[in-house]
Amino acid sequence: MIIAGVGGQGNILASGLAALAATAAGYRVVVGETYGASQRGGSVMSHLRLSLHKEYGPLVPYGQAGLILAFEPLEALRVASKYACAETVVIVNTVPVYPVSVTLKEADYPETADILKAIKSLVKELYILDATSLARSAGDPRAQNIVMINALAGYPHQPVDRLYFEEALEDFLAGAGSGQREINRRAFECEVELKKY
Amino acid sequence: MIALNRPGHRVIMTGNEALARGALEAGVDFCSSYPGSPCVEVAESLFKLAGENQLYGEWSTNEMVALEAAAAASFAGLRALCVMKQNGLAVTADLLLSLNHPGTRGGLVIVVGDDPGAHSSINEVDSRHFARHAEVPLLEPSTVEEARAMCCWAFELSEQIETYVILRVVTRICHARGNFTLGELPLKEERKVKIEPWDRFFCFAPMHGMIHGRQEQARLIFEESLFNCYSGPEKAETVVVASGPALLYAREALELLALDQKTGLLKVGTTWPLPREKVLTHLREAENIIFFEETDPFLEQNVTSLMAQYGGKAYRFFGQASGHISGEAGPGLGELNTGLAARGLAKVFNLPDPLKLPETDHLQGILKMEMPEREMTLCPGCPHRSSFWAIKCALELDGRQAFVLGDIGCYTLGIFKTGFMLLRSVMCMGSGIGLANGFGQLHRFGMNQPVLAVMGDSTFFHACLPALLNGLYNEADFIAVVLDNSITAMTGFQPHPGAGLNAAGVAVEPLKIENITTGMGLKTLIADPHDLDETIPALYGLLREKGLRVLILRRECALQAARKERKLYRVIAEKCAGEACGCNNFCGRVFGCPAITMTEDSKALISDALCTGCGACAVLCPRGAILAVDETFEQGSEKEGLS
Numbered sequence: 001m002i003i004a005g006v007g008g009q010g011n012i013l014a015s016g017l018a019a020l021a022a023t024a025a026g027y028r029v030v031v032g033e034t035y036g037a038s039q040r041g042g043s044v045m046s047h048l049r050l051s052l053h054k055e056y057g058p059l060v061p062y063g064q065a066g067l068i069l070a071f072e073p074l075e076a077l078r079v080a081s082k083y084a085c086a087e088t089v090v091i092v093n094t095v096p097v098y099p100v101s102v103t104l105k106e107a108d109y110p111e112t113a114d115i116l117k118a119i120k121s122l123v124k125e126l127y128i129l130d131a132t133s134l135a136r137s138a139g140d141p142r143a144q145n146i147v148m149i150n151a152l153a154g155y156p157h158q159p160v161d162r163l164y165f166e167e168a169l170e171d172f173l174a175g176a177g178s179g180q181r182e183i184n185r186r187a188f189e190c191e192v193e194l195k196k197y
Numbered sequence: 198m199i200a201l202n203r204p205g206h207r208v209i210m211t212g213n214e215a216l217a218r219g220a221l222e223a224g225v226d227f228c229s230s231y232p233g234s235p236c237v238e239v240a241e242s243l244f245k246l247a248g249e250n251q252l253y254g255e256w257s258t259n260e261m262v263a264l265e266a267a268a269a270a271s272f273a274g275l276r277a278l279c280v281m282k283q284n285g286l287a288v289t290a291d292l293l294l295s296l297n298h299p300g301t302r303g304g305l306v307i308v309v310g311d312d313p314g315a316h317s318s319i320n321e322v323d324s325r326h327f328a329r330h331a332e333v334p335l336l337e338p339s340t341v342e343e344a345r346a347m348c349c350w351a352f353e354l355s356e357q358i359e360t361y362v363i364l365r366v367v368t369r370i371c372h373a374r375g376n377f378t379l380g381e382l383p384l385k386e387e388r389k390v391k392i393e394p395w396d397r398f399f400c401f402a403p404m405h406g407m408i409h410g411r412q413e414q415a416r417l418i419f420e421e422s423l424f425n426c427y428s429g430p431e432k433a434e435t436v437v438v439a440s441g442p443a444l445l446y447a448r449e450a451l452e453l454l455a456l457d458q459k460t461g462l463l464k465v466g467t468t469w470p471l472p473r474e475k476v477l478t479h480l481r482e483a484e485n486i487i488f489f490e491e492t493d494p495f496l497e498q499n500v501t502s503l504m505a506q507y508g509g510k511a512y513r514f515f516g517q518a519s520g521h522i523s524g525e526a527g528p529g530l531g532e533l534n535t536g537l538a539a540r541g542l543a544k545v546f547n548l549p550d551p552l553k554l555p556e557t558d559h560l561q562g563i564l565k566m567e568m569p570e571r572e573m574t575l576c577p578g579c580p581h582r583s584s585f586w587a588i589k590c591a592l593e594l595d596g597r598q599a600f601v602l603g604d605i606g607c608y609t610l611g612i613f614k615t616g617f618m619l620l621r622s623v624m625c626m627g628s629g630i631g632l633a634n635g636f637g638q639l640h641r642f643g644m645n646q647p648v649l650a651v652m653g654d655s656t657f658f659h660a661c662l663p664a665l666l667n668g669l670y671n672e673a674d675f676i677a678v679v680l681d682n683s684i685t686a687m688t689g690f691q692p693h694p695g696a697g698l699n700a701a702g703v704a705v706e707p708l709k710i711e712n713i714t715t716g717m718g719l720k721t722l723i724a725d726p727h728d729l730d731e732t733i734p735a736l737y738g739l740l741r742e743k744g745l746r747v748l749i750l751r752r753e754c755a756l757q758a759a760r761k762e763r764k765l766y767r768v769i770a771e772k773c774a775g776e777a778c779g780c781n782n783f784c785g786r787v788f789g790c791p792a793i794t795m796t797e798d799s800k801a802l803i804s805d806a807l808c809t810g811c812g813a814c815a816v817l818c819p820r821g822a823i824l825a826v827d828e829t830f831e832q833g834s835e836k837e838g839l840s
Contacts, residue, residue, distance in 0.1 A: 023207070029375070029376055042571050057534075058369045061449070062536045063554055075571075077568060081557045082554060108569070132806065
C-alpha cells in the first residue's frame with residue numbers, strides 16, 4: 001500500500017498508525033517514508049508492505065501497489081502513474097492542494113474530474129470521498145488524514161481489522177490534549193461513504 | 198516506546214528509534230548531536246530519557262563540538278553516542294583523523310545518516326569513505342531490526358578494539374519502520390568517573406602503527422560476525438555482494454527473476470575493514486560477482502581489489518564500474534530499489550528488461566496538460582517569505598545589483614520561486630557568510646555591488662561565528678542578515694543556544710545574537726520581517742552604509758507559533774476587487790502564500806486548513822480586504838501533525 005499526499009497533510013502520522021495497526025494484527029510490516037519535503041508543500045509518500053512471513057524492503061516495486069490511499073487527487077495520480085497495475089485500488093480525498101506553481105499562476109491544475117478519469121484509466125477500482133469536509137465537520141479540516149484512515153479501516157478488502165486501527169489511534173492520542181483527542185476520534189468515527197468512481 | 202522494558206516484546210519502530218533503542222540496550226551514558234536529516238530522531242528520542250547519573254544528552258552547536266564532547270565521555274570510561282548527518286561527519290573530519298590516534302575507552306559510536314537521492318539534503322554523500330580514511334570499523338545495517346542490533350553491539354566492539362566505530366545508516370533505514378523484538382535494558386549502577394593522573398589523550402604521529410593494529414583487530418572480529426552472511430548454493434557461479442537496504446532490493450529482484458536458486462548472495466554488514474577471509478571463502482570459486490550498494494562503489498572497489506590480490510584467478514565484475522547496476526539517473530546516482538535491481542540483474546543475465554511501469558502516454562490527453570510538479574515552498578506564514586520580500590524590495594530600491602548569499606536551513610528555499618529566487622549561492626553550513634568575507638573585499642578590484650549573506654539562527658551558532666570575526670578583523674564590506682526564527686526549524690524544531698531550552702526541555706537563559714554582535718562592536722539592527730513597513734527602510738538604510746553590519750530579522754517560526762495559538766484570516770469578498778484591483782492577486786500570486794488561492798471570479802480565498810495566521814497578507818492587501826477571524830483553536834498537543 002502507498003499513502004500519498006502533500007507535505008503538512010499528516011502523511012507520516014497516518015502511515016505510522018496503519019503500521020502499528022498491522023503489527024498488532026500480526027503482520028510483519030515494513031514502511032518506507034519519503035518526506036524530505038515534509039511541511040514544505042512537496043509530494044510525500046509512504047510505502048507500507050505487509051507480509052505474514054517475508055522480510056520486504058522498504059519500497060514497493062514500480063507497478064506493484066495493491067492499494068493507494070491518497071490525501072490529494074494530483075498526488076494520487078502521480079503515485080498511480082508509477083506504482084499502479086491492473087489490480088490496484090485507489091481511495092482518494094478529492095480536495096486539491098495546489099502546488100505553488102499553480103498559486104503563482106505559472107501552471108494550471110487539471111480539472112479534478114480529469115484527474116479522476118486519468119487515475120481510473122490506470123487502476124482497477126477508484127473510490128472517492130471529500131475527507132476535508134468530513135474533517136471540518138469533525139472539528140478541524142486538518143484532521144482529513146484521520147478521516148482517510150477511517151476510510152481505509154472501513155474498506156472491506158484490506159486485511160487489518162478496524163479494531164486494530166482504533167487501538168492504534170488511541171495509542172497515538174495518548175499524549176494529545178483533550179480537544180485534539182475529541183476531534184481525531186470524531187474524524188475516525190464519522191460515517192464515510194466510499195463512492196465508486 | 199523506546200524505553201519500554203519488556204524484553205521479548207515485538208514492536209514497530211522507525212530506524213531512528215531502533216538505533217536509539219540499541220544504544221539504550223547497550224547502556225549508553227552520553228549522547229550528543231547536531232540535528233540533521235535523516236537521523237534527527239535518534240538523539241531526539243534519547244534526550245527525552247535523560248536523567249542524572251543515567252543518561253546525559255545535548256544538542257551541541259555543531260557536529261565537531263558534539264564529537265569532541267562524546268569523546269570526552271568515552272575518555273572517562275562512559276559509553277557515548279554521537280549522531281549526525283552525512284554533511285556533519287565531514288565537519289568532524291579533522292577530529293576523525295586525530296581521535297583515531299589516542300583511541301577511546303568507553304564505547305564511542307558515531308551514527309551517521311547518509312541520504313542517497315538527497316531527499317532532505319543538498320547533496321549525496323557516501324560517508325563510508327571516512328571509515329577507510331581514518332582506518333576505523335564501519336557497520337552498515339540492512340534493516341530496522343539490524344540497526345538496533347548493530348547499534349547495541351557497536352559499543353562493545355569499540356571497547357574491544359579501543360577506537361570509535363562508525364555506524365552508517367541511510368534514509369531507507371532512518372525513515373523506515375520495521376518490526377523487531379525488544380532486548381533487555383541494563384540496570385545501571387551509580388558511577389563516579391574520574392580522569393586519573395596518568396591519563397593522556399594525544400594525537401601523535403608515531404601512534405599511526407597502533408591504528409593499523411586496531412584495524413586488523415577489527416577485521417579478525419568481523420570474520421566471525423553474524424552481520425555478514427551468505428545464502429544460496431555452495432560454489433555458485435554467480436554471487437551477489439550487497440550492503441545496506443540494497444541487499445533487500447537485490448534479494449527481492451533475484452526472486453522476481455527466479456535467479457535465487459542458482460545465485461549466491463553475500464551480505465556484508467561490516468563493510469570496513471573487509472572481512473577478507475569470509476569474502477574470499479564465498480567468492481573465490483565464483484565466475485561472476487555483482488555488487489549492490491548505495492551510493493558510491495565502496496564495497497565494489499574494495500572487493501574488486503581484494504579479489505585481484507587474493508582470488509587467484511580472473512573474475513567478471515558487474516556493478517557501477519561496468520554500468521550494469523545503476524540508479525535512475527546512472528551508476529552511483531540516487532537510490533536503488535527493487536525494480537532497478539531487477540533491471541541490473543537482467544542486464545547481467547541477458548534477460549529482457551523486467552522493469553514494468555504503468556502505461557501513461559494517454560494521461561496528458563485526459564488531463565489536457567502535464568501534471569504540475571510540486572516545487573517545495575516556504576510554509577504559509579513563514580517569516581522567511583516576508584524577509585525575502587523585504588530584501589528583494591530594499592535591493593530594488595538600492596539599484597546597484599546587490600546580491601544575496603544563502604546558507605543551510607528552511608531559507609535555502611530562497612533559491613526557488615517561494616523565496617523570489619533571491620539566493621545566489623548555497624553550499625555548506627556557514628558558507629554564505631564565508632563567501633561574503635571574500636566578496637566583501639572585492640571593492641578593491643572594482644566591484645561596487647553590495648553583498649548580503651543570510652543565515653538562520655541555528656546556522657549562526659553552528660558555523661558563522663569564525664566568519665563573522667574574520668569579517669570584523671579584516672574589515673570586510675557586507676551585511677550579515679540573520680533570519681532568526683528562534684528554533685532549528687528545518688529538522689523539526691530542535692532548540693539551540695538562542696532558543697531558551699536545552700535538549701532535555703529545561704529552560705536556560707537564551708543567548709541573544711545581538712549580544713554577540715554588539716559585543717563585537719558591530720552595528721546591529723533588529724526588525725520584525727512581517728512588519729514590512731519597518732524592515733524594508735531599515736535594510737535600505739544599511740545598504741547605504743559601509744563595513745560589516747548586522748541585521749537580525751526576528752519572528753518565531755510560523756508552525757511553532759500556530760501550535761500555541763492559531764488565528765485565522767479571511768477575505769471579505771465585497772472588498773476584494775479581484776482582477777479589477779490592479780494588484781495582480783498580490784497576496785497569492787506575487788507574495789506567493791500557499792494558503793491563498795483564487796475563487797472563480799478571481800478573488801482571493803484563504804484556506805482554513807493551511808493558514809497559520811501570520812497576518813502578512815492583511816498588511817499587504819492594498820484594499821484592506823483581509824481580516825482576522827476572531828477565533829482560536831485549542832492546541833496544547835505534544836503530538837505533531839495529528840490533524
